Amino acid sequence: MAVRVRAAPSPTGSLHIGGVHTFLFNWLNARHEGGEFRLRIENTDTGREVVEAVEQIQESLRWLGLDWDGPVTFQLDRAERCRIEARRLVEEGKAYEDEGAIRIRMPDEGVTGWEDLVRGRIEYPNEKLEDLVAIRSDGRPTYNFASPVEDWLDGITHVIRGEDHISNTPKQIKILEALGAPMPEYAHLANIFGPDGRKLSKRHGAVGVDEFRAEGYLPDALVNFLALIGWSYDDRTEIMTRDELIERFTLDRVGASPGVFDYVKLADLNGKYLRALPPDKYADALVGYLRERGYEWDEDRVRRTAPLVQEKITRFGEYPIFAGFFFDGMPQPDPALLDPEVLAAAHEALAEVEPFDVSSIEQALRAMADRLELKPRQAFQPVRVAVTGSTVSPGLFESLEVLGRDESLARITAAGKA
RNA sequence: GGCGCAUUCGUCUAGUGGCCUAGGACACCGCCCUCUCACGGCGGCGGCACGGGUUCGAAUCCCGUAUGCGCCUCCA
Numbered sequence: 001m002a003v004r005v006r007a008a009p010s011p012t013g014s015l016h017i018g019g020v021h022t023f024l025f026n027w028l029n030a031r032h033e034g035g036e037f038r039l040r041i042e043n044t045d046t047g048r049e050v051v052e053a054v055e056q057i058q059e060s061l062r063w064l065g066l067d068w069d070g071p072v073t074f075q076l077d078r079a080e081r082c083r084i085e086a087r088r089l090v091e092e093g094k095a096y097e098d099e100g101a102i103r104i105r106m107p108d109e110g111v112t113g114w115e116d117l118v119r120g121r122i123e124y125p126n127e128k129l130e131d132l133v134a135i136r137s138d139g140r141p142t143y144n145f146a147s148p149v150e151d152w153l154d155g156i157t158h159v160i161r162g163e164d165h166i167s168n169t170p171k172q173i174k175i176l177e178a179l180g181a182p183m184p185e186y187a188h189l190a191n192i193f194g195p196d197g198r199k200l201s202k203r204h205g206a207v208g209v210d211e212f213r214a215e216g217y218l219p220d221a222l223v224n225f226l227a228l229i230g231w232s233y234d235d236r237t238e239i240m241t242r243d244e245l246i247e248r249f250t251l252d253r254v255g256a257s258p259g260v261f262d263y264v265k266l267a268d269l270n271g272k273y274l275r276a277l278p279p280d281k282y283a284d285a286l287v288g289y290l291r292e293r294g295y296e297w298d299e300d301r302v303r304r305t306a307p308l309v310q311e312k313i314t315r316f317g318e319y320p321i322f323a324g325f326f327f328d329g330m331p332q333p334d335p336a337l338l339d340p341e342v343l344a345a346a347h348e349a350l351a352e353v354e355p356f357d358v359s360s361i362e363q364a365l366r367a368m369a370d371r372l373e374l375k376p377r378q379a380f381q382p383v384r385v386a387v388t389g390s391t392v393s394p395g396l397f398e399s400l401e402v403l404g405r406d407e408s409l410a411r412i413t414a415a416g417k418a
Numbered sequence: 419g420g421c422g423c424a425u426u427c428g429u430c431u432a433g434u435g436g437c438c439u440a441g442g443a444c445a446c447c448g449c450c451c452u453c454u455c456a457c458g459g460c461g462g463c464g465g466c467a468c469g470g471g472u473u474c475g476a477a478u479c480c481c482g483u484a485u486g487c488g489c490c491u492c493c494a
Contacts, residue, residue, distance in 0.1 A: 163487085168494095230431095267444095312456045383453090
């Protein structure tokens with residue numbers, strides 16, 4: 001039977017990165033098996049629904065490059081079918097009415113178990129199962145009823161979800177049995193926590209997909225990083241393209257222990273992706289990012305500076321602070337770092353440089369350092385601070401060239417007066 | 419509290435009874451490169467939660483303990 005999986009996010013806000021992880025594993029499994037991947041919105045809890053979130057979720061998935069098959073479905077649209085099935089179960093004596101609600105009978109003895117694709121055999125004592133509400137007294141189906149009913153209706157073969165659903169699984173198995181529906185395979189993924197071991201939340205850093213996007217991460221890097229939490233290909237391979245991920249992903253290599261979301265490692269991986277980009281692609285992506293973030297900086301200059309920062313920044317979000325001095329973002333230089341004598345010499349040297357390009361600038365500045373009997377760093381640092389406003393910057397000679405003679409001299413003069 | 423799940427360097431992980439003197443990556447430390455910062459190169463620090471078994475042999479299997487997490491809602 002062809003594999004068919006689903007992801008079922010709740011439309012309660014921006015797509016959470018933990019949800020993306022689950023989504024990704026479902027997607028990888030489906031694509032690896034040549035199966036289908038469905039997107040279902042679990043909007044049973046109408047009170048918490050955020051309408052814009054439905055569109056936002058899809059936009060986030062498109063950005064991530066994770067596609068789904070068929071139309072997006074909504075749990076609420078199947079409410080009537082759920083009621084019909086519940087009434088059928090009442091007629092069959094498998095459920096009963098209770099203060100306007102419909103409850104499913106759960107057995108009192110024995111165990112309910114399944115072969116979890118990630119964890120192996122899991123068994124639950126039936127005496128722990130309460131008769132669960134399938135239809136609320138207001139007529140809306142509960143999640144625990146609607147979810148298995150929809151899995152059945154959609155012909156879902158593999159339910160891959162977070163481990164917080166483990167204790168729901170025996171209930172849902174019982175519902176499926178009562179319904180006379182075929183049993184899907186279950187795989188429960190480990191949760192992802194913050195660096196402090198607590199549930200990943202806002203105070204750890206970015207948690208919503210749009211936040212990672214805003215900080216300038218590449219979707220490919222994010223996907224690659226997420227794939228590596230709870231799954232690995234072997235003992236050394238980390239960087240993998242989407243196709244490689246799809247080719248290599250199998251559920252039997254998925255681990256059961258919880259993972260910590262390491263922002264530092266994500267940054268490292270993103271940096272590797274950024275550096276591996278061909279220069280023109282890098283510039284395109286950078287320009288696109290800045291435009292999306294609302295910067296109205298000269299595109300040609302952004303493109304010229306792109307190669308100067310490619311080796312140095314780890315995500316596009318660092319560009320404005322690292323390279324903002326090329327535009328309007330130069331911080332006030334620290335006077336303590338400005339050596340008037342050096343600045344005067346640099347001004348003099350640069351005024352005569354012809355042509356005003358990297359190699360001539362370097363030649364002139366090094367000659368100046370020799371004249372002043374200064375080590376390169378002693379001679380260049382004041383100039384760097386004067387021109388970029390910071391002790392940390394892209395290459396000095398390259399930066400001067402991009403700035404041009406007039407702008408460079410003006411900044412050196414301004415700093416000399418300070 | 420009950421039930422369930424989990425437990426290899428700080429973090430992500432490799433490991434499915436001998437290949438393990440436990441491998442890789444991130445982080446950290448040192449050195450090299452160097453105009454700053456990065457990148458890159460080289461080296462280092464650092465782990466099988468604990469206790470019992472089983473076995474000729476256990477990180478790997480079993481039991482117990484501890485710890486963490488999840489669920490126990492007419493939330494999802």
